[in-house]
Structures are given as C-alpha cells and as structure tokens.
Amino acid sequence: MLVPLSLLKDYVKITLPESKLSEKLTEAGLGVENIEEKEGEKILDLEVTPNRPDWLSVVGVAREIASLENLKVALPKVSEIKKPAKILPLKIKTDYRINPRFTGIIISNVNVEDSPQWLKERLIKIGMRPINNIVDITNFVMYELGNPLHAFDYDKIEGHQMSVGLSMEGESFESVDAVTYHLPKGAVVIRDSKKIIDLCGIKGGKNSGIYSGTKNVFIRVPVEVPNLIRKTSAKLGLRSDASSIFEKGVDAGNTVFALKRCVGLILKIAGGAVASEIYDLKEDRFEFWRLKVAVEKLNKIIGTEIPQKQTLGILESLNLSPKITKEGIECKIPTYRNDLKIEEDLIEEVARLYGYNKIEKKMPAGQIPVRRIEYFKDYSTMQKAKEILVAAGFSEIKSYSLVSEVELDKFGLNSKAVLRVDNPVSREFEYLRPTLKIGLAKGLAENKKFTSDINLFELGKTYRKKDKKATEEYFLACLSSNLSFAQLKGIIQKLFSEFGIKNDTSSFIEVLGEALFFEINFSEIETKANTQKIYKPIPKYPPIIEDLSIEVSKNFKTGDIIEHIKKQSPLIYDVSLIDEFENSKTFHIVYQDREKNLTRADVSKIREEIIKALKNKFLATSN
Amino acid sequence: MLNRNPRQRVFLCDIWYSKIAMEEELINIKNTALSFILEAQDRKSLEETKLQFLGRSGKLTLALKQLPKLPIEKRAAVGELANEIKRTIEEALAEKLSQVTSDSTTKRKESIDRTVPTVEPRIGHIHPISQVLSQTIEIFKSLGFQVADGPEIESDHYNFEVLNIPKYHPSRDTQQTLFLDSTGTSYSPGEMLLRTQTSNMQGRIMEKTKPPFRVLVPGKVFRYEQVDASHGFEFWQVEGFMVDKNVSMSHLFGTLDYFFKQFFGQSTKVKFVCHNFPFVEPGVEAYISCVVCRGKGCSFCKRTGWVEILGAGMIHPNVLKAVGINPNEWSGFAFGTGLSRMATLKFEMDDLRLLTTPDLRILEQF
Numbered sequence: 001m002l003v004p005l006s007l008l009k010d011y012v013k014i015t016l017p018e019s020k021l022s023e024k025l026t027e028a029g030l031g032v033e034n035i036e037e038k039e040g041e042k043i044l045d046l047e048v049t050p051n052r053p054d055w056l057s058v059v060g061v062a063r064e065i066a067s068l069e070n071l072k073v074a075l076p077k078v079s080e081i082k083k084p085a086k087i088l089p090l091k092i093k094t095d096y097r098i099n100p101r102f103t104g105i106i107i108s109n110v111n112v113e114d115s116p117q118w119l120k121e122r123l124i125k126i127g128m129r130p131i132n133n134i135v136d137i138t139n140f141v142m143y144e145l146g147n148p149l150h151a152f153d154y155d156k157i158e159g160h161q162m163s164v165g166l167s168m169e170g171e172s173f174e175s176v177d178a179v180t181y182h183l184p185k186g187a188v189v190i191r192d193s194k195k196i197i198d199l200c201g202i203k204g205g206k207n208s209g210i211y212s213g214t215k216n217v218f219i220r221v222p223v224e225v226p227n228l229i230r231k232t233s234a235k236l237g238l239r240s241d242a243s244s245i246f247e248k249g250v251d252a253g254n255t256v257f258a259l260k261r262c263v264g265l266i267l268k269i270a271g272g273a274v275a276s277e278i279y280d281l282k283e284d285r286f287e288f289w290r291l292k293v294a295v296e297k298l299n300k301i302i303g304t305e306i307p308q309k310q311t312l313g314i315l316e317s318l319n320l321s322p323k324i325t326k327e328g329i330e331c332k333i334p335t336y337r338n339d340l341k342i343e344e345d346l347i348e349e350v351a352r353l354y355g356y357n358k359i360e361k362k363m364p365a366g367q368i369p370v371r372r373i374e375y376f377k378d379y380s381t382m383q384k385a386k387e388i389l390v391a392a393g394f395s396e397i398k399s400y401s402l403v404s405e406v407e408l409d410k411f412g413l414n415s416k417a418v419l420r421v422d423n424p425v426s427r428e429f430e431y432l433r434p435t436l437k438i439g440l441a442k443g444l445a446e447n448k449k450f451t452s453d454i455n456l457f458e459l460g461k462t463y464r465k466k467d468k469k470a471t472e473e474y475f476l477a478c479l480s481s482n483l484s485f486a487q488l489k490g491i492i493q494k495l496f497s498e499f500g501i502k503n504d505t506s507s508f509i510e511v512l513g514e515a516l517f518f519e520i521n522f523s524e525i526e527t528k529a530n531t532q533k534i535y536k537p538i539p540k541y542p543p544i545i546e547d548l549s550i551e552v553s554k555n556f557k558t559g560d561i562i563e564h565i566k567k568q569s570p571l572i573y574d575v576s577l578i579d580e581f582e583n584s585k586t587f588h589i590v591y592q593d594r595e596k597n598l599t600r601a602d603v604s605k606i607r608e609e610i611i612k613a614l615k616n617k618f619l620a621t622s623n
Numbered sequence: 624m625l626n627r628n629p630r631q632r633v634f635l636c637d638i639w640y641s642k643i644a645m646e647e648e649l650i651n652i653k654n655t656a657l658s659f660i661l662e663a664q665d666r667k668s669l670e671e672t673k674l675q676f677l678g679r680s681g682k683l684t685l686a687l688k689q690l691p692k693l694p695i696e697k698r699a700a701v702g703e704l705a706n707e708i709k710r711t712i713e714e715a716l717a718e719k720l721s722q723v724t725s726d727s728t729t730k731r732k733e734s735i736d737r738t739v740p741t742v743e744p745r746i747g748h749i750h751p752i753s754q755v756l757s758q759t760i761e762i763f764k765s766l767g768f769q770v771a772d773g774p775e776i777e778s779d780h781y782n783f784e785v786l787n788i789p790k791y792h793p794s795r796d797t798q799q800t801l802f803l804d805s806t807g808t809s810y811s812p813g814e815m816l817l818r819t820q821t822s823n824m825q826g827r828i829m830e831k832t833k834p835p836f837r838v839l840v841p842g843k844v845f846r847y848e849q850v851d852a853s854h855g856f857e858f859w860q861v862e863g864f865m866v867d868k869n870v871s872m873s874h875l876f877g878t879l880d881y882f883f884k885q886f887f888g889q890s891t892k893v894k895f896v897c898h899n900f901p902f903v904e905p906g907v908e909a910y911i912s913c914v915v916c917r918g919k920g921c922s923f924c925k926r927t928g929w930v931e932i933l934g935a936g937m938i939h940p941n942v943l944k945a946v947g948i949n950p951n952e953w954s955g956f957a958f959g960t961g962l963s964r965m966a967t968l969k970f971e972m973d974d975l976r977l978l979t980t981p982d983l984r985i986l987e988q989f
Binding site: 026027028029031034049050051052226227230231234244247248300301302303304339342344345347348351352356357359360361362363364365366367368369371372373374375376377378379383386389390391392393394395396397398399400401402416419420421422423424425429432439440442443446447450451454455456457460461463465468469470472 | 749760766767772774775792793796803804805809810831832834836840845847849859868869870871873874877878881898899901906937940979982984986987
C-alpha cells in the first residue's frame with residue numbers, strides 16, 4: 001500500500017517527522033517498509049497485515065495516525081443525493097447469502113473523458129493507471145475509503161436487469177482488460193437478461209465497461225462474502241485491488257457513504273444527473289457491534305497494570321466508545337473494524353497503543369513443568385554423534401531435502417517409488433530424497449576442485465513411501481575421499497559402541513566415485529541407544545602381548561580369522577591386525593586373565609591352540 | 624672392603640656362595656648399582672643399569688635365586704634385605720631418571736624453532752545452523768523448556784486448521800505451500816503438504832500434553848518460494864511455546880529479551896512491535912539492534928539500525944480451544960524464528976544460500 005505524505009495530510013494533521021512517524025506506525029502494527037522519494041514527494045510503503053483491510057485505504061491509515069496522536073480525521077465532505085428528476089428503469093435481483101449488500105445508483109448523461117490533471121497525478125502517485133474520469137473516480141474512492149466500487153455502462157445492461165448468482169463450471173467471461181476466463185463453478189457473478197456482465201468483487205466485464213461513448217452509468221458498491229471471492233480468485237489466479245479488500249472483509253457499513261462520495265465527484269467532474277433512487281439491498285443492518293473486555297483479563301494477559309483512565313483513553317482514540325459496565329469495559333465497534341471480534345482483540349488494541357515496549361519484561365514465574373511432553377526428543381544423541389564425527393575430521397553439511405529426477409537417476413533410484421511434490425518450485429527440487437547420498441556427492445564434486453581431503457557428513461531426514469503412507473526418518477551419512485575402508489569402518493564401530501549398538505559394521509560402506517560412503521538409520525539408533533556407562537575395574541594383573549604372523553590365502557576374510565582366534569580361549573582379550581603383506585598377516589594378540597598373573601607357559605599353550613585352529617580352518621601356516 | 628670407585632669395581636657375585644656371606648654380597652651389589660646410577664648421564668645408560676641388576680638375568684635377580692640354598696633360619700632376614708636393596712635401587716633409578724629427563728626437556732626447550740608453520744589438528748566442523756540450534760536449545764533448557772521433534776510431511780489440519788487458519792484464509796498467501804503428490808499413497812490430493820512452519824507441532828503437542836508445559840521445536844520447513852539471497856524454499860526454524868496459569872505478554876517479552884541477550888550478547892537491544900498472525904492474539908514481531916552496525920544504521924539493516932528476527936504472541940484462544948485447553952484457565956505464548964536467519968545474523972552472512980552450499984571453505988570457518 002503506497003501512501004504519499006501530501007495526500008495523507010488532506011485527512012489528518014501530521015506533525016511528526018516521517019522517521020518518527022514510521023517508527024510509531026510500525027510499532028502499532030502498520031509496518032512502514034520504506035519511505036520512497038519520488039519527484040520531491042515522500043511516499044510511505046506500508047505492509048498491511050491480512051486482518052486490517054481498513055488500512056488498504058488512505059482514510060484507514062489517517063485513522064491510525066489520529067489514534068496514535070490523539071487527532072481527528074477529516075473525512076471527505078459528501079452531500080445528500082437529490083431526488084432524481086427523471087428515473088431510468090433497472091431491476092435488481094440478489095441473494096444475501098452470496099451478496100450481503102448491494103448498494104448502487106444510476107447517473108445519466110455523463111461525459112466520459114480523461115480525468116482532470118489533479119486526479120491523474122494522484123492516481124499515478126499511488127501506483128494506479130488513469131483510464132477515464134468515471135473509472136478513475138471509482139478507483140480513487142476505493143483508495144480513499146476502502147470500499148471497492150464498479151461502474152457499468154447502463155445502456156449495455158440488457159433488459160435493464162441485474163441478477164446476482166453463481167457461475168456454472170466453464171462459463172466464459174471477458175474482463176474489462178480483455179482477458180477471457182473460463183469460470184469455475186460457484187463464482188459470484190451478475191447477469192443481465194442475456195450474459196454475465198460482472199465477476200463480482202474481482203473484475204468487471206468488458207461487455208458493460210465504461211468507454212468514451214458511454215452516456216449513462218450504474219455505480220455498484222457491494223459487500224461480498226470473503227471466502228467466495230477468495231476461492232474464485234485463487235482458482236483463476238486472478239487478483240485485483242478490489243478482491244484483496246473483499247477477501248479480507250470490506251467495511252460493510254460504509255457503502256452508502258462511499259456511493260455518495262463517488263456521485264459527488266462524478267457530477268462535479270463528468271457532469272450528468274442522478275437518475276435513480278439509491279438502491280441498498282441488504283438484510284443485515286450493518287451497524288456497530290458491542291464487545292466487552294474484562295479489566296482483570298486485560299491486566300492478566302498484558303502482565304502490566306495499565307491505569308484504567310489510560311485504557312479508556314486508548315479505546316476512545318480508536319473510536320470504540322468505551323463504557324464501564326459491571327463485567328468490564330464495553331466498546332461499540334465501528335463496521336470498518338472487522339478484526340475486532342473477541343476480547344483478546346481489544347486487549348491487543350490497548351497493548352499496541354499503550355506501547356509494547358512500555359510493557360514490563362518479566363521471566364515466567366512458577367515451577368518448571370517436569371512432565372515429559374509428547375514428541376520429546378533427546379538431542380544429545382545427535383550431538384554426541386556429531387562430536388565423534390567432528391573429532392574424526394568430518395565437517396557437517398546441510399543439504400536440500402528436495403532433489404531432481406536426474407539426480408535420482410544418477411544413483412539408480414526409481415523416481416516412481418520416491419515421494420514427490422505436486423507443485424515443485426522447479427524440476428530441480430521435485431522429489432523428497434530417499435537417501436543422503438545425493439547431497440554428499442554434491443559436496444564431493446564441489447570440493448574436489450580445490451582439495452583432496454574431503455570428509456563430510458550430514459544428519460538429516462530421508463523420506464519414503466511405506467504402505468501407501470509417507471514416512472520420514474533421520475539418517476546419518478558420511479563421505480570420505482581419503483580414509484581407508486578400515487578407518488571408515490572404524491568410525492561406524494565407534495558410533496555403534498558409543499550408543500551401545502551391537503551390529504555388524506562391514507555392510508554399510510559403499511564406493512561413491514573416488515570416495516567411500518556410508519549411511520545409517522539414525523532414528524533407529526536413537527530408539528536403541530544406550531549410552532549408560534558402567535565402570536569396569538581395570539585388570540589387577542598385567543596382560544601378555546604377542547604378535548603372531550601367519551601365511552594364509554587371501555581368499556579368507558580378516559574378520560573371520562580374528563573371530564576364530566578369539567574363540568580359542570576366554571583369556572584372549574583383544575586381537576587386531578597390525579600388518580599385512582601379500583599372503584602374510586600379523587596379528588596383535590592381548591592375553592589377559594582377570595583372576596591371576598598369566599605365565600609364559602599359559603600363553604604358549606593357547607598360542608599352540610590358535611595355530612592349530614587356524615591351520616585346520618584356514619590352512620594357515622605360522623612362521 | 625667395599626670399593627666405591629667404579630673404575631676398580633670387582634664383581635664377586637659369581638663366586639659369592641663359596642667365599643663371602645650372602646648379606647655382604649647383596650650390599651656389594653647395591654653399592655655397585657648405586658654408583659652406576661650416580662654416574663649415568665642419560666636414559667639409555669639407566670635402562671642398561673636396570674637390566675644389569677634387576678632384569679631377568681640381572682645380578683640381584685640371580686642372587687635371589689640362590690635364596691633357597693640358605694639354611695632355613697637365615698632365609699627370612701636375607702630375603703628382607705634383598706627386597707630392601709631392590710627398592711633402594713628402584714628409587715635411585717627413578718630419581719635419576721626424572722633428573723636426566725628434565726635436563727633433556729630443558730635442552731629441547733632451547734632447541735625449539737618457534738617460527739615453524741603450524742600444523743593444526745585434523746578436526747571437522749559443526750554446521751553453523753547446528754551451532755545456532757545447540758546454543759538456542761541450551762538457553763531455553765535453562766528456562767525449563769523441553770525439546771521436541773515432529774514430522775515435516777504434515778497434514779493441512781496441523782499446519783493450518785488447528786492454528787486458526789481455515790482454508791481460504793488470506794494469511795495462507797503469506798505461506799505459499801508445497802503439496803505432496805498423493806499418487807500411489809492413501810492420501811487425498813491436497814491433504815498432505817510439506818510443513819510451512821514448525822508451528823505445526825503446537826497442535827500435535829498441546830492436544831496430548833496436559834499444561835503446564837514449555838516446549839521448543841526446531842526443524843526444517845518448506846515454502847513455495849523462488850530462491851534469492853534472503854529467501855529459500857527450504858529453511859530451518861525453531862518454535863517455542865509455553866502454557867501455564869497467568870502467562871502474560873510481560874513473560875513473553877522477558878523470555879525473548881533474555882534469549883536474545885544470551886544469544887547475541889548482553890549489549891543487544893530488543894524491540895517489539897504489533898503484528899498479526901492468525902494463531903496468536905495479541906501478535907508480536909521482535910527486532911534486535913543490527914548485529915553489523917550495532918544499531919547505528921548500515922546497508923545490512925537498511926539504515927534502520929534494527930533487524931527483524933522473530934514472530935510471536937499470546938496463543939489465540941481458538942487454538943487453545945481446538946486442542947482442548949480451556950483459555951479461561953490457561954494462557955500461553957508462542958514464538959517462531961528462522962534458525963537460518965539467526966545463523967546469518969550471528970555470523971554476518973549476506974546470503975542464506977551459503978548455508979546450503981557444501982563448500983569446505985565456508986564450513987571450515989565455523
């Protein structure tokens with residue numbers, strides 16, 4: 001919403017310097033994003049939240065400044081509409097469920113031409129394109145008061161009848177800007193005796209628009225149903241200044257005032273004469289409503305006691321006519337404040353005008369709740385895993401969950417089995433990754449250009465279809481360009497032992513380009529993790545350590561040989577491979593007895609058992 | 624008698640049993656050993672001496688092996704003497720060893736070239752977002768908040784409906800949504816989406832946890848948004864909320880002020896403005912003094928001195944009602960902020976995309 005300061009000054013006195021003014025407005029909830037300077041004119045660029053459609057008008061903004069500064073708003077002067085000398089016929093049929101209020105009037109014998117310079121300039125300043133005097137006036141009044149108005153060429157309304165109804169699927173409609181739409185079912189439209197002439201609340205029809213030859217006009221100021229407007233506008237992907245007001249809720253009590261303002265300007269600028277009574281079809285009265293706020297609740301929610309006099313003053317400045325009653329303060333809410341519906345809404349009004357930053361800052365009192373919440377997660381498991389990997393030289397990356405079909409293909413993953421986004425931002429980010437491999441492979445490619453020492457990990461979610469449902473699980477994946485298989489396997493081992501997981505570590509690692517890669521299901525680790533450490537007394541007796549070299553065929557796996565050695569005696573505490581050359585392997589064997597001192601003789605007996613066992617099972621010879 | 628001059632030392636152990644009483648021989652061994660130790664200049668000669676006297680075939684060891692040959696009544700006394708000698712030699716060795724070592728340490732100190740290039744230990748780096756998250760969790764844990772985790776693929780119900788955002792609510796515009804393709808699933812089209820906010824966990828947790836509670840939920844969120852320096856279609860958020868008797872805006876402001884000062888430093892200024900989010904009332908937006916210029920005004924903060932950091936407010940009574948909590952009895956606050964934004968602010972990064980670039984030259988800075 002763009003508001004030139006000079007224009008704003010027509011409606012409210014501005015005494016504050018603009019920087020101070022924008023600070024105050026922002027604090028009160030009407031965010032000033034920027035103050036643009038254009039041709040010597042300062043223009044406020046306002047961020048209007050969806051709850052305040054009244055701020056989509058210059059009068060609405062003026063009202064906010066008036067409340068903040070305790071000033072009065074100067075509304076445009078309108079005069080009563082004179083009895084028409086000659087009446088043109090028009091039959092209107094509406095349905096209050098889809099069009100709660102239909103206000104309108106006919107003006108005959110207007111001169112459609114370019115707007116006067118002052119009006120054109122104003123429109124340009126607020127970012128609108130001047131079209132002709134009638135259209136420009138309706139646009140300006142919408143901008144001024146926040147009520148969208150639409151002008152029809154009276155003579156093009158066939159049968160001189162208007163009927164508000166819902167569209168059927170696929171009905172065709174050409175808008176004033178000459179775009180043809182196929183309407184969805186249920187759009188609110190106006191039909192004359194033959195055709196659709198208006199897509200209500202969104203766009204007027206080309207077939208009944210105002211052009212240079214137009215003589216008689218019908219002005220309509222409606223109240224539309226927000227949801228209906230929004231549904232149609234979303235389905236068509238078509239939005240207008242009018243629809244963005246209607247979908248948030250227009251000031252339903254102000255249609256007649258807006259109409260009078262518009263008529264006054266038309267008669268002054270385009271000439272002509274009123275040619276009908278004011279139509280005002282409605283069921284509701286569209287008057288203020290009453291809303292109460294209990295003082296106790298007000299103080300409880302704000303947390304700082306605001307003197308009652310000050311509270312009343314704030315509500316008064318917002319034109320809410322506060323009155324003290326037994327149950328609290330009762331306000332009369334003007335129809336332009338559709339956002340004020342519950343007690344909490346009034347509490348916000350008081351708090352924001354009192355000033356959020358004057359509210360005392362306190363720490364929450366009371367006991368810290370000890371009950372375990374639902375969805376509790378102990379992040380220390382993840383933290384521990386990351387610490388281990390970082391200590392081992394790995395750096396953490398965060399990559400996108402969304403990947404492309406091309407990337408899935410590259411890793412032999414069938415995109416049909418992978419979860420997909422219906423409306424991806426681009427084809428690059430279309431599928432939900434079933435593996436962390438894609439992100440890490442990108443990391444490898446990215447870093448290869450300048451280093452050969454690439455050790456990366458990611459701990460993040462992967463997504464899968466399971467039993468026709470979407471599932472997501474945390475995975476931990478590592479990629480290394482320079483660690484050996486044994487070293488990387490050692491990292492898995494370290495992680496498993498840290499979390500008390502007993503699982504074979506050899507099946508996880510795969511070759512990924514020039515690097516080694518593994519990924520493990522971390523959600524599973526989190527559920528199984530046992531990080532409880534229990535002290536084991538250190539052995540009282542010294543171990544005996546020996547190295548044993550054997551010749552054995554490469555067909556046998558080192559892991560199997562070590563397992564077999566361990567099986568030979570409970571006194572074998574640890575076995576590791578320390579050297580390997582062609583067919584020879586050297587194992588480091590630690591013998592340990594927790595009960596007594598081991599003797600050389602004890603050990604040599606076990607050693608002989610080992611050699612015998614290895615000979616039997618692996619045809620190994622010792623040297 | 625005893626010869627203290629090492630140059631003329633006499634070894635008698637080999638013939639001790641025939642000529643000399645065993646006690647004398649043991650004392651002789653002791654004195655010889657001590658003189659060797661005294662003379663030793665380095666670790667190596669001390670180790671040799673140790674081997675020569677205390678080793679498997681050392682002199683003292685061999686002497687002790689003769690113990691059984693003594694008459695029974697003498698064995699105990701001689702045995703005790705032998706052990707005492709063994710201790711004396713061991714102590715002398717240890718003392719001399721530490722003396723020799725400290726001498727060599729001194730020498731080593733003198734020979735260090737302090738200008739050599741450093742060799743850093745090869746350790747990895749935790750991602751800046753994870754660092755920011757850990758710090759956030761730590762601060763809120765100290766205030767009694769428990770941490771939770773929940774789904775990223777979410778239903779319209781928890782992402783919007785429970786949060787007072789019915790279908791066709793205009794505020795859905797501010798959170799353009801990525802929907803899950805329902806093909807091959809049991810979902811109906813449009814039912815499931817990628818959560819646009821971690822606030823989805825408000826409903827999930829509140830409907831199953833009895834108040835009072837204090838909760839922190841970090842996680843990834845998704846938006847239909849074109850990528851640029853300050854927008855992404857995937858980013859990280861953290862959501863916090865608490866419900867208790869008498870929770871007020873004062874508590875919200877106090878908590879956030881404490882958090883920002885802990886996180887960005889004690890000199891950080893915090894300001895709150897009114898804002899509208901459908902699931903809170905009153906609604907709040909928080910700003911902190913610009914981290915780059917400390918509030919003076921620079922290009923980072925568009926010359927305002929302030930940067931927007933977080934949305935918050937008092938939990939809307941409709942949300943409390945929707946999860947079965949009586950808003951007349953309980954009240955609560957909620958806040959949500961971008962972890963990605965926190966990270967870029969903390970580390971003065973000018974582009975959100977840096978956080979998802981797996982470049983070690985970036986990662987190694989953290």
